[in-house]
Structures are given as C-alpha cells and as structure tokens.
Amino acid sequence: MTDFAELRTTMVDTQVRPSDVTKYTVIEALLEVPREAFVPTGQRAAAYADTCVSLDSGRVVLDARTFAKMLDALDIQNEELVLDIGTGLGYSSAVIACMAEAVIAVEDDESRASEAQTTLSEQGADNAIVHTGALAEGAAEHGPYDVILLQGGVEELPATILVQLKEGGRIGALFVEGALGVVRIGYKIDGQVNWSFAFNANAPVLPGFEKQRAFEL
Template identity: 65%
Template sequence: MTDFAARRTMMVDTQVRPSDVTKFPIIDAMLSIARENFVPAAQREAAYMGENLELGSGRVILEPRTLAKMLDALDVSNDELVLDVGAAMGYSSAVIAHMAEAVVALEEDEAMASEAQEALADAGIDNVILHVGPLAEGAAQHGPYDVMLVQGGVAELPLALQDQLKEGGRVACLFMEGALGEVRIGHKQGGTISWRMSFNAGAPVLAGFAKEKAFEF
C-alpha cells in the first residue's frame, strides 16, 4: 500500500518549500489535497513527481513547484473569484479553492471535467464550479475574475480571457518561446495587462493559445 500522505509531505518539503514558497494557505492546501486522486488512475504512482504529468494531447498537470510559485506570486485571498483555465482533473482548482472564495474550473475535455467533478465532490470541496467549454473562450457568465491562472503553456493570452479579468485583477501565464518558458504575472490597469517576469518553467502550449498568424499578402 503506497503511503501517499508521506509522499505529499515530501513533495512540499522537497519541491515547494525550497522554491521560496512559504505562504501558509499554499503549504496547507498542498499538504491537504490528495493529488493522487486528481490524476489518471494509471499515473497515481507518479502523482508526486517533481515534473509535469502528461495527460496526452499536449495536456499536462503542471509540476507542484510551478503551481505553488504561481499561487505565491498571485497571493490569492479568501474574498476572490478565480478562473482556473485548463483545470484538467481538478487538482489545481482543489488547491486554489483552499485559498479563494470560489473557483471556476474551466476544462474543454468532457471526460476530464467529469473526473474532476467526481474528485472534487469526493474531497468535499464545494466552492468550485466546473465549466465545460473551449479554454481560449473563458467562462464569461461567471466572471469577471479577480485572478486567473492558465494550466499550460501560452504564446499569448486570448483576448476573451483578457476581457474577463477585472480591472485591477491578476493573471499568471507560462509563456513559452521554443523550449524555454517563463511564468509572468500580469496586472490589469486601464483595461490593459502589463506583465512582469516571475520565474522559469515549461509546459506544452495549449490549443488556442498559440500566436495568431500575421496576415500575409
């Protein structure tokens, strides 16, 4: 019988804390959410590895360090509404739900969304709304959002998502340029988002988040 609780503690002690993530709500959430219940059954043994977990079709569950550092930089508070873009099987949403007032978990893969719904219910998490639809379109009917995170690589943030971020809101995106990526935190002021570099990470670029092709004559 695998001791997942011990692995969870080890994940926090070896991947999260050494990355300068010390905020109690993040540590607490990552210690209390059973990550193994939010990954495909065949990958439970790999749930606590310090790398992205492949889901196929260019989708991943971001490594614990990347998610923790994103949340650290965003500093989510308990009166905020968060859009979790590409929630997959719900792990990131479950973690964010620990620190936010409510989370809208956006997922376009219906099979993953239904697994997320089940895993969240089993974990007794009741402040997450699952929204099934294209990731690049967001979930406007539940917005606007105080905070957004994108669970995968982007070349640019689609306009629909930019529009759903509140004035004064914050967003974390992993911008990929070739094989190298950097997480940037965006702040929306005067209707536009200004970005600053936060840390390096990597993930495949999500469908719908590649650069628009420039028009050529």
C-alpha cells in the same frame, strides 16, 4: 501500500519550500489536497514526482514547483473569485478552492470535465465548479474574476481572456518562447494588463493558446 500523505509532505518539503514558496495558505493547500486523486489511475505512483503528470491529448498536470510558485506570486485571498483555465482532472482547482471564495474551472474535454467535477465533489471542494468549453473562451458568464490562472503554456493570450479579469485583478501565465518558458504575472490597471517577470518554467501549450502562424508559400 503507498503512503500518499508522506509523499505529499515530501513533495512540499523538497520541491516547493526550497523554491521560495513561503505563503502559508499555499503550503497548507498543497498538503491538504491529495494530488493522487486527480491524476489517471495508472499515473498515481508518479503523482508526486518532480515533473508534470501526463493526462492525454498533450495535456498535463503542472509540476508542483511551477504551480506552487504561480500561486505564491498571485497571492489569492479568501474573498476572491478565481478562473482556473485547463484544470484537467481538477487538481489545480481543488488547491485553489482551499484559498479562494470560489473557483470556476474550465476544461474543454467533456469526459475530463465530468471526472473533475465528480472528484472535486468527493474531496469536498464544494466551491469549485467545472465549466465545459473551449479553454481560450474562458467562462465569461461567471466573471469577472479577481484572479485568472492558466494550467499550461501560452504562446498568445486571447483578448477574450483578458477582458474577464477585474480591474485591479491578477493573471498568471506561462509564456512559451522557443525553448524558454517564462511565467509572468499581469496586473490590470486602467483596463490594460501590465506584466512582470516571475520565474522560468516550461509546459506544453494549451489548446487555443498557440501562436497563429502566417501562411507561407
């Protein structure tokens, strides 16, 4: 029988800690949340591998290193409201729920959203709510947000997302630029988001965040 608790500890010790993730709240949350409960049943054995976990429709659960480093850079506080875009089956929101006052998760697939909400409730993440709708629309009715986090790649970030970020808030996004992916943290100051480099990573682009290609004859 698979010892998922041991695998979870190994994931943190071999994938997360060596990647300069030092914040206690991030480490504690990753050790607490059972990643295997938030992936498709057939993928549970691979839940703690050092890679993204495939869902469907090209969607993934971000690898632990990338996700943890984003959380470390965003430094979520326990009084903050977080928007988690592309939660999939809810893993990212469960982890964030351990750190924030509340998290609003956005998922565009009704079946995934329903499963995510059920699993979050079963795991005791009562401060996480799953909103069903287009990922690129966010969830303005619950905002504005102290922190926004995207669970996948971005080529272009719609203004509809940035306006949901509070003044002084932070946003973490993985920008896919050709073969290279770059995670940047944005800080909203005087209504404008100023970006700073965090680290390199890669992930599939989220639906609605693709760059609009110009039509060519």
